[in-house]
Amino acid sequence: MSEAPSSPPQPPPLPEIILRGIGVADGIAFGPLHRLETAPPPVPEDPVPPSRAPVELRRLDAALAAATARLRELQANLAAAGNPDAAALFEAQLAALADPEYTGEIRTAIRASRLNAARAVQTVSGKYAAALAALADPYLRERAADVRDVALRLLRLLAGQADSADLPATPHILYARDLSPSDLAAAPRDSLLALATAEGGPTSHTAILARSLGIPALVGIPDWGPAAPPAPGPVLLDGTAGLLVFRPAPARQSAAAKRIRARNRLGARLAKLRDLPSETLDGTPIALRANIESPDAAPRVLAAGADGVGLFRSEYLFMDGSTLPDEDRQLRAYTSIARSLAPAPVTVRTLDLGGDKLTRHLDFPPEDNPAMGCRALRLCLARPDLFKPQLRALLRAAAESSNLRIMYPMVNDLADLRAAEAVRLACADELTAEGIPHRRDIPVGVMVEVPSAALTAAWLATHVSFFSIGTNDLTQYTLAADRGNERVAHLCPLAHPAILRLIRLTAAAAQVAGIPACVCGEMAWHPELAPLLVGLGVSALSTSPDAIPGIKHVIRSLRLDEARTLADHVLTLETPDAILSACRTFLSSHTPDLLDD
Numbered sequence: 037m038s039e040a041p042s043s044p045p046q047p048p049p050l051p052e053i054i055l056r057g058i059g060v061a062d063g064i065a066f067g068p069l070h071r072l073e074t075a076p077p078p079v080p081e082d083p084v085p086p087s088r089a090p091v092e093l094r095r096l097d098a099a100l101a102a103a104t105a106r107l108r109e110l111q112a113n114l115a116a117a118g119n120p121d122a123a124a125l126f127e128a129q130l131a132a133l134a135d136p137e138y139t140g141e142i143r144t145a146i147r148a149s150r151l152n153a154a155r156a157v158q159t160v161s162g163k164y165a166a167a168l169a170a171l172a173d174p175y176l177r178e179r180a181a182d183v184r185d186v187a188l189r190l191l192r193l194l195a196g197q198a199d200s201a202d203l204p205a206t207p208h209i210l211y212a213r214d215l216s217p218s219d220l221a222a223a224p225r226d227s228l229l230a231l232a233t234a235e236g237g238p239t240s241h242t243a244i245l246a247r248s249l250g251i252p253a254l255v256g257i258p259d260w261g262p263a264a265p266p267a268p269g270p271v272l273l274d275g276t277a278g279l280l281v282f283r284p285a286p287a288r289q290s291a292a293a294k295r296i297r298a299r300n301r302l303g304a305r306l307a308k309l310r311d312l313p314s315e316t317l318d319g320t321p322i323a324l325r326a327n328i329e330s331p332d333a334a335p336r337v338l339a340a341g342a343d344g345v346g347l348f349r350s351e352y353l354f355m356d357g358s359t360l361p362d363e364d365r366q367l368r369a370y371t372s373i374a375r376s377l378a379p380a381p382v383t384v385r386t387l388d389l390g391g392d393k394l395t396r397h398l399d400f401p402p403e404d405n406p407a408m409g410c411r412a413l414r415l416c417l418a419r420p421d422l423f424k425p426q427l428r429a430l431l432r433a434a435a436e437s438s439n440l441r442i443m444y445p446m447v448n449d450l451a452d453l454r455a456a457e458a459v460r461l462a463c464a465d466e467l468t469a470e471g472i473p474h475r476r477d478i479p480v481g482v483m484v485e486v487p488s489a490a491l492t493a494a495w496l497a498t499h500v501s502f503f504s505i506g507t508n509d510l511t512q513y514t515l516a517a518d519r520g521n522e523r524v525a526h527l528c529p530l531a532h533p534a535i536l537r538l539i540r541l542t543a544a545a546a547q548v549a550g551i552p553a554c555v556c557g558e559m560a561w562h563p564e565l566a567p568l569l570v571g572l573g574v575s576a577l578s579t580s581p582d583a584i585p586g587i588k589h590v591i592r593s594l595r596l597d598e599a600r601t602l603a604d605h606v607l608t609l610e611t612p613d614a615i616l617s618a619c620r621t622f623l624s625s626h627t628p629d630l631l632d633d
């Protein structure tokens with residue numbers, strides 16, 4: 037019998053093409069790629085005769101007004117969708133549009149240098165952006181992107197184009213050399229599956245916005261230019277692993293589909309925990325609080341099911357906007373967040389500027405070692421003109437919102453605490469003399485983020501109402517490795533044996549004094565570390581609102597005695613890798629669903 041004709045041999049499948057970048061927002065997506073050209077519209081060269089200058093000035097004014105209205109609309113949409121922190125990202129752009137120096141220079145370029153409106157916007161913005169981009173301070177350097185974003189919007193408006201990028205309404209993964217935060221905010225949310233750019237870094241506003249919106253994102257993906265993409269067809273973007281994969285292999289696609297399904301299932305399950313208490317299986321409460329940067333973050337805190345705010349980084353009030361916030365503006369900010377979340381506690385950390393956190397409103401004299409220089413509480417003690425209005429605003433706000441608490445950053449020891457308290461009590465005396473209502477006995481706590489504070493925690497604990505352990509700074513100071521320097525990043529692991537000992541010491545001191553000890557640094561963000569921290573004696577965790585449901589799931593799945601046994605075992609391990617692996621093993625036996633991603 038003759039054999040059935042065999043089908044002709046298939047050519048081997050073409051290999052995957054993998055571009056590697058930096059994952060800046062977690063998650064995975066699979067879909068068609070859309071490349072967006074973000075180049076500004078061509079700018080006419082023609083000079084403007086003096087008789088036409090008024091027309092160009094009117095066109096400029098109309099563009100400035102339209103750009104302002106559009107940014108406010110984007111802000112309102114983001115805030116209404118529960119993303120007030122993201123909305124706040126546009127404050128710097130609105131400030132630029134209202135900045136008389138910037139807009140005045142554009143007007144002068146039209147009137148005196150005879151440039152048309154578009155050329156004047158391009159020239160002046162280019163100069164401002166270049167000056168900002170050349171600054172040493174990373175925060176101010178990022179503001180160059182804001183100026184470029186504003187300029188792009190104005191140029192599009194002056195060219196009669198839509199002021200935001202035109203994106204498809206069908207599902208797609210977006211690639212752009214660079215994407216402005218406002219173009220991302222205006223993108224149709226239902227169709228934007230994921231985002232990759234060539235430019236930008238993990239702390240760029242576009243990356244922050246992508247994280248707030250839950251859009252998987254990568255930066256640093258090399259640009260293949262205007263030619264066709266490396267391969268046709270749908271692509272797979274993995275924001276967790278930092279990959280953009282062309283022609284993804286079937287096995288990779290099915291693994292990704294499984295992860296997407298698992299993630300969606302987990303999200304739905306975690307959402308159901310919102311109103312359940314954060315307590316271990318044996319009923320020990322572990323408070324879960326939110327870290328926030330803006331007084332408008334209350335909806336996110338509530339949506340996450342957090343028990344108030346464990347860390348309000350008040351310095352962000354001093355970084356955005358066109359001026360430093362005075363006492364009354366701060367009073368409004370603190371009152372508003374405290375009222376929205378009452379009766380849950382709202383912990384405002386006093387100004388933590390200096391080191392890597394600078395503001396254009398203050399001159400910071402150069403220091404050889406700014407992280408170990410005049411920052412945070414040290415700066416406040418040296419600058420009562422900054423510290424006192426903040427303390428007065430907090431004492432006044434606490435008169436009507438009894439859930440407000442004050443927390444001092446970078447406290448070295450009792451002497452620091454006493455110096456800060458002396459200023460606070462002097463503020464209370466002043467307010468009494470002025471007949472202004474305030475709360476003198478507002479709860480006061482300290483951040484334990486310098487090794488000396490951890491080592492003297494037993495003394496500090498008898499003078500404060502709570503501790504909050506800042507593991508980010510505690511790690512950098514204990515290991516003498518700058519947290520912002522990628523050359524020594526390998527020296528700052530997530531969980532180092534030395535840090536665990538300082539946490540245990542601090543938590544034990546808190547327990548003896550009968551005060552709560554929270555962890556509000558990066559360690560609190562990782563679900564696999566939650567059992568260890570609980571086992572070390574920590575009674576509260578404060579982290580980004582988005583991470584809270586997952587951490588609550590972990591807390592509700594463990595018993596206190598198991599967590600303590602884990603901590604005792606982990607304290608015998610010598611390396612960070614061994615510590616992490618023990619924590620992961622514990623997590624996989626309790627909440628394996630959290631390790632899927």
Ligand code: PEP
Pocket residue numbers: 347349388485505506507508509510556557558
């Ligand atoms: C910390 O140091 O851990 C902390 C929470 O403060 P920041 O990250 O704002 O310095």
Ligand code: MG
Pocket residue numbers: 445485506508509
């Ligand atoms: Mg800190």
